[in-house]
Amino acid sequence: MPGKLIGLKEAAALVPDGAALSIGGFTTQRHPMAFVYELVRAKRRGLYLFGHSPGGDWDVLIGAGCVKRVELAYEADEAFNTVGPRWRRAVERGEIEWEDYSNFSMVARFTAGAMGIPFMPVRSLLGSDLVRKDALTPEARAADPRTAAKKAHVMDSPFDPADRVVLVPAIHTEFAVLHVQKATEGGTTRIEGQSYADVQMALCADTVIVTAEEIVEEDALRRTPEQNLLPFFAVNHVCHVPFGAHPYAVYGYYDYDPLQLQAYHESARDDDAYRAYLDRYVFGVRDHRAYLEAVGGADRLDGLRAAPEFGYSPGLKRRL
């Protein structure tokens, strides 16, 4: 089995301007942030993002001007900030194109893509404006073949006309990028804790890039294959990136970083302060190692490490 290990910069360079991609994780957890920062550093433009509940991974891409269009259910760092600050601004200033769904319907869309079928019926959305209104105009939809021709379609069951469902269109992306706990050089991937929709995202993408806290031996993961969520042939590239989700949490490894999240959200209130944040933590550092030093190095990171009994840091000071 050929090795798939590549460097982070090399991996980020695979994603061209205008690419459609999904990014794993959920709000304040397990985003491939080191990869995201490489995309920002490379000044990628025109990205098309699909997600359910992203957080700062999308917010920084949107804030840095990398994104043209998104389809999503939610964008925020939850209790750290109830709306992604740069997402909010981009919408209110008319700087981004978007379409709203719910988490379930987005996951159903990824699942349909992963299953190789054109749509998925759900019992959700009925009666809501998520099914009645669309943010993307028909012209905007027609202009990009990666956008479904229609947002959703309400349909009575062919087996029982009194039974109504909403069909939501499958998602197909060029890339999915995940950050996971463990992977092998060959691509076998293990996710610990909640898996979010990472598997479905990966299986509806042409190219899957996995960044991992640890690279482990193939035999080690094959001893308990029931714990692996992606087989090696579904993964194209693997990067070894310890603390690759910082400032977000990785179950079993480290917690979210309240100090860094506070710095991000405070800076994001103001365009100049935000630019200074990006200059300091993204453009001003040459790589992930330098980023980790810039945020405080081992002193800071050791304080975030998960207690094995909990999978997080129970003594972490979360409100500053």
Added chain:
Amino acid sequence: MAAPQYSLMELMTVVAAREVADGEVVFAGTGLPMLGVMLAQKTHAPGCIIIFEAGTVASRLAHLPMSVGDPRAMRGAAMAAGLNEVFTYVLQAGRVDVGFLSGAQVDRFGNINSTSIGADPRRPSVRFSGSGGACDIACLAKRTIIIAKHEKRRFPEKVDYVTSPGWLEGGESRKASGLVRGGPDVVVTTMGVIRFRPDSKAPYLASCHPGLSPAAVAAETEFALDIREAGETPPPSQAELQILREVVDPERIFLK
């Protein structure tokens, strides 16, 4: 013994938590619902089954999560999977007794907006996070508890965007939309408790919090609120307050 002192936020949390019965399957959204459901589990409903959409089933929470995907949601869980598993097999399949939600705006029929403010959703004046799983929970749980801070602008006649369907236009409209079950049972706020008439789904003030008058609650509500039957909300007990402050949210994650 002097009556316990408490904030309206604490009172709201206690009152909302009491709406969860022991043994029920509760699908909790982000924010205040996480506080409410953890309080329920630590007080009168130790057997309630907490579902978080990010993929955990039946957590026995030790520390308050800040996200439904928080590693803290893993504590004591009976199972951990992903969004697809819990939305499909637990929520859509009809296994959730109670959905626990919050939102930026709640209207007369318990419809929730967490998307945006403005008449044209393509040009909103204020953008919020978006639905997350809220729409799904509102559509597919057997009943819904809504918890929200009471401010006039948050309780309009009609929300600008129906992110999470409540009783829609009232009456039979929810059923006519094709939704197979559910609907808001109660809206617990920092001022009182709002419920809905069985047939018309018209809202009424079931109780107002101690120290407030029903008229004051109506004055802080944009939609017309029938206050004729409003009693007084039973205050939190010393035990409920102690558990809320010392066990559920000692870090003041949500409590101010």
